[in-house]
Amino acid sequence: MVRARSSAGSVVGRSRSPLPWAVAAALLFCAALAMRFPGVAMYDSVTQYQQAASGSYDDWHPPIMAHAWALLNHIHGGTGPFFLVQMLLWWSGLGLLSVALGQQRRHGAAALVLLVGIAPLWLGWTTVVLKDAQMACCLVAAAGLAGYWRFDRRNMPISAVVLTALLLIYATLVRGNAVFATIPFAMALTGWPRRDRLWVQVLAGVVLTLAVLAISPFINHRLLRAAPSGVERVLPLYDMTGIAHYARLPSIAAVPPALWAESEQKGCYTPYYWNPYGEDRQCGGIGTAAVFEDGAEPHLMRDWIGQVLRHPVAYARHRLSHLNSNLRFWVRGSEPDAIPPIDSEPNKDGLGARPTAGARLLISAATIMLATPLGWPVFWLAIAGALTWASAGRTEPQARLGRALAISALCMSGSFAVVSIASDLRYHLWSMVAAALALILLIDARALDRRRALISGGLVLAVVAIGLVARLGAAAPVYIPVMPPATASTS
Structure with missing residues (x-):
């Protein structure tokens, strides 16, 4: 048994070597690379790559991703380097969480964390070089760092604190509405403000969120030199x-x-x-x-x-x-913009590659997952709300991280009630993953109030039942205006 000393001087026992869980995460990382390298580029990705290559930026898509891509282009062009970064963040975060749980003899929870990583719908989207995937991968890595250092009550070293802060900052800037996830996550993770009154915490969160939204245009236009796009x-x-x-x-x-x-x-x-x-x-x-x-x-x-x-x-x-x-609540089961793309958007920049047999298998499995409640954003929103309510008052390290993930998922998906303009499923990638990780951590830590868990569990089942009725034909098909045919051009 390896024994480590905490910052308070007490001896903390570790049950076994982290090697098995680290090796498992590394093998899954390699499998993801083999299936999808060099990553998939969607229309948004192609546009940002062209900005990175030209050095001319606008703020229609968050310019920080295009700037980061321009730096990576000095190493190698195309989607490969960014895809590698996304997979490193994704699997290092999940690997650190599974290692931290395995060292506490919580092997079932450690395995489930890695299972989240290979869930085909979510892995399919994280292998797309896209701002939604980058936000999710950064926050998963931040959660992994926090769990690795805090589950056995050790203080995070300065280097880990700085890296976590950088991941949160990048995640905040890489999606226009990411602030609704990152601010609640950081506040819940740090326990700030240290007041028990809910209204104080909500007010602090609203003020911070508005402050970040106010300074984001300055960062995009002045610091990152992006032209306003409207x-x-x-x-x-x-x-x-x-x-x-x-x-x-x-x-x-x-x-x-x-x-x-x-x-x-x-x-x-x-x-x-x-x-x-x-x-x-x-x-x-x-x-x-x-x-x-x-x-x-x-x-x-x-x-x-x-x-x-x-x-x-x-x-x-x-x-x-x-x-x-x-x-995707009272809807049919065939809504568009949900299945991860198997191939890249046609482009002249050489982005993406022909899909492998592994990629085809992954996307087929993602299609099956999408047909179940595991692929419904509303299901995970209900889970996040249930966990937030049922875990109130718990402050142990594992419970705190689980609660922070649940609150982040709840706030992110809830924000679409007022700040959304489209219904792509990828917008909920982080919320779904965060709620799933929160469910694992909080149940494993036995951090849920029994009465509240039973009540909220009944509400989650009601959401599932209503969603199933809708998908069996009660809901009307989604209405999307038909695009008129393009007229032939004359030279």
């Missing part, structure tokens, strides 16, 4: 189109009444996403007038708030309809 205007535009649709308004700000009437006749509004208003072949004129055009409506934010206040019922219908689609 991306911050898309959410107000989408909300205003939703309100106008449900309230049957004749027009919205910055959009001529005839153009709005035409878009309604075409059926461009959908609770699924905002995209038709940014697509030239659908209703792109609305996006151009309100978002992309030079000198676009200068009072859009003011008009947005005013329209929400004047039509709260229509706003609520729009946001609830979108949230349902986003969380």
Whole structure:
């Protein structure tokens, strides 16, 4: 038995060598590389790679990823280096957690942590070189560092603290709404503010979140030299189109009444996403007038708030309809944008490679997982809420990390009720993984209040039952406007 001394001077027993769990994580890392190297590039990935190669950045996608990619291009071009970084973060984080649990003789929990890593839907998405995957991989690595040092009550060394902070900062900047996950995670992990009153903790979280959102444009535009793209205007535009649709308004700000009437006749509004208003072949004129055009409506934010206040019922219908689609709750079982891509977006930059047999098997398994509650964001949101409530008051290291993961998942997926514009399943990658890890850690630590766990477990089962009824045909198919065919170009 290896024995280590804690910072307080007490002797902490370790049950066995970390080697088996470290080797298992390393083997799974190698298997992931063999299946998907050099990674998969989606449309967003191709755009960011082109910015990295050209040195010309905008803020439509968080520019920190493009800058990081530009640095990696000095080592080797393409998706390979970034894919390797993502897999190192993913498997090192999960490996550290499994090692920490194995050293405490919690072998079942250690194995389940690695099982989360090979869950095909989640592994499929983490092998895509994409901001959502990078956010999840960074936070998994941060959780692994915290668990490795804190499960046996050791103080984290300065190097581990600095690395964890850097991972949290990068994760915050690599997705526009990541702050809703990273701030609650950091606060719950550190136990700050050290007050028992919930309202103090909520107020501190809201203030920090707003502060980060306020300084993010400065970081993107000044420090990272990204040109403004108008991306911050898309959410107000989408909300205003939703309100106008449900309230049957004749027009919205910055959009001529005839153009709005035409878009309604075409059926461009959908609770699924905002995209038709940014697509030239659908209703792109609305996006151009309100978002992309030079000198676009200068009072859009003011008009947005005013329209929400004047039509709260229509706003609520729009946001609830979108949230349902986003969380994939009362929906059919064949929603798009859920299965990880097996191949890269066609591109001229040589990104990606032909899929291997292993990759095809992985994506087939991901399709099966997607058909179960394990692939529903709403299921994991319910789990996260249940764990947050049932673990209140527990402060042991393993329980604290589990609770921090649950709170982060709850806040991230919950934020889509007000700040979302699309329903891609990958947006919930971190939330689903964090809730799964929280479930393992909190049950293993016996950190759940029995009465609360039984009540919340019943609510989770109710969510599953309703979702199954919807998928058996009770829900209407998701509505996505049909893209008109492209007209042939003439030279």
